[in-house]
Amino acid sequence: MARSVLAVAAVTVLTVTGLHAMFPEEASALEVWNRVVFNEIYYYVPGFDVHNEYVELINAGGTPSFLDGAVITDEGDDGMPEGVFRFPGVRGGHEYPIQPGEILLIAVDAVPGEIEPDLSDADWEFWHPGDDNDNPDVPNISLVSGANADVALANSGDGLLLATGVDTTAAIECSTVVDGVNWGEVADPVPIGWTVCVDQEFAELVPQGNSLGRCAPGIDYNATSAGDWFMMIPTPGEPNLPSYPSDCSSPVAEASWGTIKARYRP
Ligand SMILES: [Ca+2]
Ligand SMILES: [Ca+2]
Ligand SMILES: [Ca+2]
Numbered sequence: 103m104a105r106s107v108l109a110v111a112a113v114t115v116l117t118v119t120g121l122h123a124m125f126p127e128e129a130s131a132l133e134v135w136n137r138v139v140f141n142e143i144y145y146y147v148p149g150f151d152v153h154n155e156y157v158e159l160i161n162a163g164g165t166p167s168f169l170d171g172a173v174i175t176d177e178g179d180d181g182m183p184e185g186v187f188r189f190p191g192v193r194g195g196h197e198y199p200i201q202p203g204e205i206l207l208i209a210v211d212a213v214p215g216e217i218e219p220d221l222s223d224a225d226w227e228f229w230h231p232g233d234d235n236d237n238p239d240v241p242n243i244s245l246v247s248g249a250n251a252d253v254a255l256a257n258s259g260d261g262l263l264l265a266t267g268v269d270t271t272a273a274i275e276c277s278t279v280v281d282g283v284n285w286g287e288v289a290d291p292v293p294i295g296w297t298v299c300v301d302q303e304f305a306e307l308v309p310q311g312n313s314l315g316r317c318a319p320g321i322d323y324n325a326t327s328a329g330d331w332f333m334m335i336p337t338p339g340e341p342n343l344p345s346y347p348s349d350c351s352s353p354v355a356e357a358s359w360g361t362i363k364a365r366y367r368p
């Protein structure tokens with residue numbers, strides 16, 4: 103009995119050692135094939151819109167990912183990128199995990215709510231130098247390049263990108279894009295170059311006070327934001343709940359994971 107336990111232990115040690123050799127430290131950084139995706143976008147908030155916008159990320163994959171040094175950026179009304187915001191730490195570091203199934207709530211400003219929702223207990227907040235609110239109890243995803251302004255999610259249509267952080271200046275290289283979402287309409291001319299990195303069609307606009315929720319569990323058809331998202335009553339930091347009849351049950355043709363990104367690799 104003892105011998106078999108020892109044998110199992112030895113095999114386990116060998117296996118873990120072998121896995122370490124196969125997956126060096128860098129492998130646990132956020133990579134384009136990770137199923138870390140935007141989960142909810144609350145862009146059209148009643149009252150004072152800008153403070154209380156938020157986004158969520160979810161890890162829909164089976165292994166932890168580390169967000170150290172990863173970036174999020176959004177699209178400007180003129181079709182050009184706005185600021186690029188970066189998680190602290192260095193890409194390849196292990197300070198900021200997102201566990202399988204975990205939802206991270208990222209506020210534009212994690213200030214106590216002047217209006218609902220109160221986002222003062224968000225996991226993260228976007229921050230830029232200068233005229234920005236900063237809740238010292240909530241860690242910042244800080245401006246690293248681009249326009250010195252906060253994330254601002256346009257009610258008429260906008261887009262968001264999550265990228266590995268290998269590239270931290272706009273326009274973000276398609277080969278580093280992990281996930282993206284577009285909604286509404288964009289002004290002519292056609293969307294800027296980096297929207298070709300992500301879903302080609304846009305999710306439909308939602309009325310004020312509703313959010314865009316990704317269909318569970320982290321579905322990403324990599325073909326159209328319209329097929330991945332539905333309108334719902336906001337659920338900040340919590341799993342998305344269908345609030346209305348939705349089309350999540352009628353999937354569009356799925357491109358295999360990573361295909362749409364690989365398509366645009368140099
Ligand atoms: Ca807005
Ligand atoms: Ca802010
Ligand atoms: Ca803060």
Ligand SMILES: [Ca+2]
Pocket residue numbers: 141142158336337338339340341342
């Ligand atoms: Ca939610």
